[in-house]
Amino acid sequence: MERSAAGSGAGEPEQQALFGWADTEPERPARGSFRDSPAARRMLDVREVYAEPAALDSPRGQQIMARLPGVRVVEVPRHWGIPSLHGNGGNVERWVRVKTETLVLGVKQRLVTRPNGRSADWIAPGPSNGCAMSCAYCYVPRRKGYANPITLFTNIEAIVAHVRRHVRAQGPKPEPNQCDPHAWVYDVGENGDCSVDALVCDNTADLVAAFRGLPTAKASFATKFVNPDLLALDPQGRTRVRFSVMPPDDARLLDIRTSPVPERIAAAADFLDAGYEVHFNLSPVVLRPGWERDWAELLVHLDDVLPARVKEQAAAEVIMLTHNQALHEVNLGWHPRAEEVLWQPDIQETKRSQNGALNVRYALEVKQQALIRLRRLLAEHAPWLRIRYAF
Ligand code: SF4
16 A cells, blocks of 8 residues: 555655554565565555666666566656656655656666765765655755656666776775775665665665675665565675664654664664674764654664674764755655754754755754764663764
8 A cells, every 4th residue: 555655644744664663573575575575566666667778678677677567668868857757846745656656777877986984985886876765854866856766777787897896906905994894895875775776676686796706895785674685685794784773753754665763673683694794874863852862762772672693793873964955945845844853053054065055964063962962872772882983
C-alpha cells in the first residue's frame, strides 16, 4: 500500500513505515528475494523508465530492463533535466509517486575520484544519482530538484575500472587517519542510497565485489534503508556500511520513506555477520527542545540492543545539520512542520557556497557546545562508540 506522505490527518508527511517498528517482527523474506517482496515494491515499483539510448543498449541497461517486463520506456537525449521528472514543482505526493514508479538510466560521462578526508579518503564516481526516499534535509536533490527519481548509471564497468585504477595508483595507505587505520576508504554512495539502488540493479553488488579484491581499499556508503539482499554479497570486510541514525521522533518527522531507525539498528549484527564493517552516522543532529534527552535515549537503545561484536568494531560520524535557504523554501510548501526544527535563524548562520547557494549551519559556538554535550552523552551511554569525526 502506498501511503501518501502527506497523509497523517494534519496534512503533514510522516515517515512511511516500510517494515514496521522494532516491536513488530520485520518482514524477512529468503535471502536474494527481498527485491521481489511487497516491502521492496512499496519503496520502488517501477512503471516507467526514461533512458539514454546508450544506457538502454548497455549490458547493465539490458539486465535492468529484463527485470522490468512491460514497463514503458521513454528515450531521452540525456539523463539531466527531464521535463516532468526534475524540479521542485508540485507537492510531495507527486514526488513520491515519481520516486516510486520512475527510473532513469544514463551513462556517467565524467569519471572523477575526488579527495575528501573526512568520512572517506576519496569520493568515488557514484553508480547512481537521486533517491527514492525524501528526507527533508537531503542535499542530493540540489541539482535535480526534489522530484528526482533514481538515475542508475549503466556504465558500471567503466566506473569499477576507474576505481580499481585509482586504488592501485595510491599504493598501500602510508599511515592511519580518521577514515581508517589501514585502508583507503572510497565513498561510493555520495548522491544516492546504494541499498535502494540494489532493489533494481546490480551496481551496488558490482562495487562490493570489486572492493573484495582490493586489499588496500574499502568501499563505504551511508544508508537509511535496510535491504536484506545485501547480506548475500560477501564483502569480506572490504565494504563499510554506515547506518544513519537519529532519534525516532526526528526520523518520523524528517526521514520520509526510510526504514524506521530501530530497524536500521537491528540490522547491524546481520550485516556484520555477512562480512560488512558496520559503522553509524549520527546524523543529522538537529538541535531542538529535548534533543539531548532523545539522543540519550537513542544511545541507550544502541547500547541495549547491539551485540558486543558490533560494538567492538563500530565507529561513528557525527554530522550536525546543515541546511539551505532554497531547500527551506521548498520545504515550506510541502512539509512546514519539518522547517520548525530545521530552520532556526536564531542559532544558525548563513554562508554562501562556491556555487552561489545560501547554506545554513549552526553558529560556531552553538555547534561546539552541542558537540561537547553529545560527546558527554556518548561517554555516558555508549562509551564503546568511537567518534571517527564530528562535523
Ligand atoms: S536517504 Fe539519503 S539520499 Fe535519500 S533522501 Fe534521505 S538523505 Fe537523501
